[in-house]
Amino acid sequence: MEKYLTVSALTKYIKYKFDQDPHLQSVLIKGELSNFKHHSSGHLYFALKDENSVINAMMFKTAANQLDFQPKEGDQVIVEARVSVYERRGSYQIYVNKMQLDGVGNLYQKFEQLKRQLTKEGYFEASHKKAIPKYPQKIAIITASTGAAIRDILNTLQSRYPLVEPVKISTLVQGQQAAGDIIEKLKYADTLGVDTIIVGRGGGSIEDLWSFNEEAVVKAIYECQTPIISAVGHETDTTLSDYVADVRAATPTQAAMIATPDQQELYQLLSKSQNYLNRYIMQYIKHARQALTRYQDYYKFKQPTLLYEQHIQKRDDLDRLLHSAMEDIIQKKQQRLELIQQRFRLRYFYDEVKRNQLTVQQTYEQLEKQISRILALKKQSLVQQVTALDTLSPTKTMLRGYSIVKKDDDVVTSSHDLHKGDYIKVTMKDGTVDAIIEKVRCKDDDR
DSSP: OTTOOOHHHHHHHHHHHHHHOGGGSSEEEEEEEEEEEEOTTSOEEEEEEOSSOEEEEEEOHHHHTTOSSOOOTTOEEEEEEEEEEETTTTEEEEEEEEEEEOTHHHHHHHHHHHHHHHHHTTTTOGGGOOOOOSSOSEEEEEEOSSSHHHHHHHHHHHHHOTTSEEEEEEOOOSSTTHHHHHHHHHHHHTTTTOSEEEEEEOOOOTTTTGGGGOHHHHHHHHHOSSOEEEEESOTTOOOHHHHHSSEEOSSHHHHHHHHSOOHHHHHHHHHHHHHHHHHHHHHHHHHHHHHHHHHHTOHHHHSTHHHHHHHHHHHHHHHHHHHHHHHHHHHHHHHHHHHHHHHSOHHHHHHHHHHHHHHHHHHHHHHHHHHHHHHHHHHHHHHHHHHHHHHHSHHHHHHTTOOEEEETTEEOOOGGGOOTTOEEEEEETTEEEEEEOOOOEETTEEO
8 A cells, every 4th residue: 555656646746747847847839729718816727729739728917917919719829838737637737928929910919019009109190181182183093003903993083083184103012022112102102293192902811911001101101291092902901001091991992982073973063053053144134134124214314414413503503612712712811911011011021922922823823723623524524424324315315216105104115015006105306196006016926
């Protein structure tokens, strides 16, 4: 009985061997996370498996807090761990110190890190976004020269807005040299004076689209002065170029639709505008005709002398007032002169009187000239107004051979207002004629 070991003793010995083996103190393992559990204590419990084997693993809270991603079931990871034995169960397991995503997962991790960094630096803020021109003349298209993306964009532009001129700029869209080529083509397109730049490619894996996640490409898009539409991948694909661009399109076709108006909608808008203008012009003409009719019926136009009679009388009144004022001034000056002559000896003030007389004479002459000039201008203006009114008077019109037809003291303006047997009065330049209608001929019938 003394030769038999207890289970605990054997387990402790095996654990001792594991713990003493330097090759098991730090091993690098890659595999898929399985049965992943995040314990309330903060420790992580999971299994690491490949197509043939499974090994249990755990990660203490202190190490788990250092992770820069959130592990989940099915993640492909690379871990640095220590191999040991859990005595209570008598099974070996690994204690993970470090963990990172493997392969594609690593790209997603890099994507999230760079997204957080650029967001913090303000590259994705809406305040930096530029508006897309509504009616572009030129659009630069930066994509591969072959493939569905360029065909979709060109076909959409042609069908929606054939007035726009597409400027095709071929670029690499994947591979090690793609990022540098995209940056070079962006800078070139920004110098062409185009209205909008569309940059993108068709769909693909994250590795295929990675050129559009490069930090240098994001910053190149940000620095462009021309508005940019990003159309990288398909609807479910998202790149950092989509975040920094002024507008993100789910597909290259949608990018072309965002960049241009629809010609059918423009035709409808033009048709509505034309109808509105036609209605406005007809309404304007109607109001103008109504105003003209009111002016023609205005009583002063029928008797043009009413327009200038008052002005003639007012001019005469002003002329009398002006002469009266001048005579009054002269009389006062003469009275003052007489007073001065009476108070002082004439021989001492003779020269002063002469000068005052000369000043009065000059003032009088200037007033006469000014009055004459004003009266001449007023007369000229009056003549022009009288001439203009006389030209518009009914009398002048009748002198040119026209006459005025009245029925029951109302002016007849249409042949439809007359009927056979009606009594009418025709006013001519030198008299009036009473007549009876024998027959009426209208343009649209024969009565």
